[in-house]
Structures are given as C-alpha cells and as structure tokens.
Amino acid sequence: MVKEPHFTPQKMLGMLGLKADSLGPYALIPGPKERSQMLLGLLDSPAKNFTFLDYEMHTGTIDGKRVTIGNGGRFAPDTAMTTEILCAAGAESLIRIGSCGSLQDHVKIGDLVIVTGAIRGEGTTSYYVPKNFSTVAHPDIVGALKAAAERLNVRHHLGWIFTTDALFQETPELIQELNEQQVTSIDMVTSTFLTIAQLRKKGLGRFWRFRTSVSTASLLFATRYFLPLKKKWLR
Numbered sequence: 001m002v003k004e005p006h007f008t009p010q011k012m013l014g015m016l017g018l019k020a021d022s023l024g025p026y027a028l029i030p031g032p033k034e035r036s037q038m039l040l041g042l043l044d045s046p047a048k049n050f051t052f053l054d055y056e057m058h059t060g061t062i063d064g065k066r067v068t069i070g071n072g073g074r075f076a077p078d079t080a081m082t083t084e085i086l087c088a089a090g091a092e093s094l095i096r097i098g099s100c101g102s103l104q105d106h107v108k109i110g111d112l113v114i115v116t117g118a119i120r121g122e123g124t125t126s127y128y129v130p131k132n133f134s135t136v137a138h139p140d141i142v143g144a145l146k147a148a149a150e151r152l153n154v155r156h157h158l159g160w161i162f163t164t165d166a167l168f169q170e171t172p173e174l175i176q177e178l179n180e181q182q183v184t185s186i187d188m189v190t191s192t193f194l195t196i197a198q199l200r201k202k203g204l205g206r207f208w209r210f211r212t213s214v215s216t217a218s219l220l221f222a223t224r225y226f227l228p229l230k231k232k233w234l235r
Contacts, residue, residue: 009088012081016050018089023049024059024066027091029082031098031189036071039097043069049089055082072096076122076165076192083193087200093141094197100161100187103178112156113184114145118191121164125195135195138202159184163191 013019030036033054040046043060049068050057055078057070068091073079086094100113107113117136120126125135142158149156160183164170170186178186 009084012085013088016052016085018050018085020088021090022059023057023086023090024068025090025092026062026065026067027086027094028067028069029072029086029094029096029193031072031074031096033071035097036069039069043067057085072193073189075188076124076163079189079192080124080196083196084200087197087202092202093138094193094202095141095145096190096193098187098189100185100190103162103175103183103185104159107157107159107184108155110155112149112154113161114142114149114156114158115161115185115190115194116142116158117160118194119160119162119178119183120191120195121162122188122191123165124192128195128199133195135191135198137194138198157184161185161187161190163187163189 013022028039028042030039033056036056040058042062043058044062046058046060046069048056048058049070055071055073057068059066059068061067068086070082070086072082072086083094102109102111115137117134120133120135125133129135146156146158160181162178162183162185164186165188167188175186
C-alpha cells in the first residue's frame with residue numbers, strides 16, 4: 001500500500017506562509033542566489049515571497065504578467081525541493097536558466113542550448129519515476145524559446161542534456177558515450193527540474209549558455225541574451 005510521505009510540498013507551503021496561488025504563473029529560475037539577484041531588476045514592483053535557508057523567491061510583473069524569480073539550487077536534491085515549492089505555489093510555466101558543459105564540438109562556449117529532454121544520471125528522480133520514464137521539456141515552451149532566439153539572431157541549439165551527481169566521475173568513456181548519442185550538454189540539475197515539473201503537469205523549459213567544453217573552462221552566464229529573450233517568450 002502506497003502511503004503519503006511524512007512531509008509534502010503542501011506542508012512546506014504552510015511552513016513558508018505560502019498559498020497555492022502565492023507565486024506567479026511564470027517562473028524564471030537560475031541556480032545560485034547571486035544570479036537570481038541579477039535578474040530581479042527585470043521585475044516591476046517585486047515582493048519577497050519567502051526566504052528559507054539560502055533560497056529566496058520574489059514575485060512582480062513583466063509586461064503586466066505576474067512572474068516569480070528565485071534561486072532554484074545547484075544540485076539535484078535542492079532543485080527537487082525548490083521545484084516542488086514552485087509547482088505547489090502557483091507556477092505553471094517554468095524556465096530554468098544557467099550554464100553547463102558542452103559535449104559536442106559544434107556547440108561552442110557562449111552558445112545557448114534549449115533543452116528538449118534529459119537523461120537522468122542523478123539519484124533524486126529515482127524516488128519519483130521508473131527507469132523507463134521519458135523526461136522531456138514542454139514542446140510549447142521549447143518552441144517559444146526557439147522562436148525568440150531566432151528573432152534575436154542568437155546562436156543556439158536544441159538537444160538533450162545529461163544530468164549527473166558525480167562531477168569527478170565524468171570519465172572519458174562516459175563523455176564519449178554521450179557524445180556518440182548526440183547529447184548536447186551535461187549538468188547537475190536539469191533532469192530533476194524537468195521530471196518533477198512534468199509529473200506535476202506544468203509547462204517547463206530549460207535554456208543554458210555553455211560555460212565549458214570537455215577540455216576548457218570559462219565561466220559565463222546568459223544574462224546578456226536572456227534579457228531580450230525573456231520579453232519575447234512572455235509575449
């Protein structure tokens with residue numbers, strides 16, 4: 001017999017003082033807090049929804065639409081927690097923004113990738129779905145992001161991403177296998193974000209700016225491209 005977990009997203013909302021409609025129907029979620037602080041300037045009349053541990057979310061408006069911005073975590077477990085809060089507190093269309101590593105030679109540092117699906121190499125989602133579950137992004141949001149990138153003439157790619165828990169176990173054999181499968185990129189959060197939002201029947205998407213290749217490292221963030229891209233997506 002399946003029993004309810006002892007701690008649910010709804011109980012978490014009560015602890016945080018949130019209701020089912022506290023957050024905006026649109027959510028723009030980077031990973032670390034410093035990136036969400038960078039994006040808060042997009043919001044008109046932002047108001048803080050909650051602070052919990054190192055996580056913080058604010059809701060305001062962009063072009064008259066209610067939008068929530070907050071840091072969604074750096075790894076699979078904390079991404080699961082923040083995604084559950086978003087889904088339970090009113091977010092309907094979720095976009096995760098961040099950086100990742102490229103697995104393909106034609107995908108260059110500084111390019112954008114719009115994720116269409118994720119291979120689950122982390123452990124968190126094994127508590128949610130069976131191994132044969134297909135983790136995919138919502139086609140409407142993928143299409144909207146692609147159209148916006150094309151209108152802005154931003155170099156971009158559509159493709160799958162591999163999410164791992166083990167940064168120091170990205171072996172040459174694993175990288176070669178993923179490369180041969182035409183997986184575009186690798187990170188530590190996306191499959192958890194997409195899987196949970198998909199289970200909660202939300203619209204979801206993911207776009208990244210590449211910050212590393214398999215042989216180089218250069219820290220980048222997509223703010224320069226994101227500012228006009230978000231306006232195209234919200235229209």
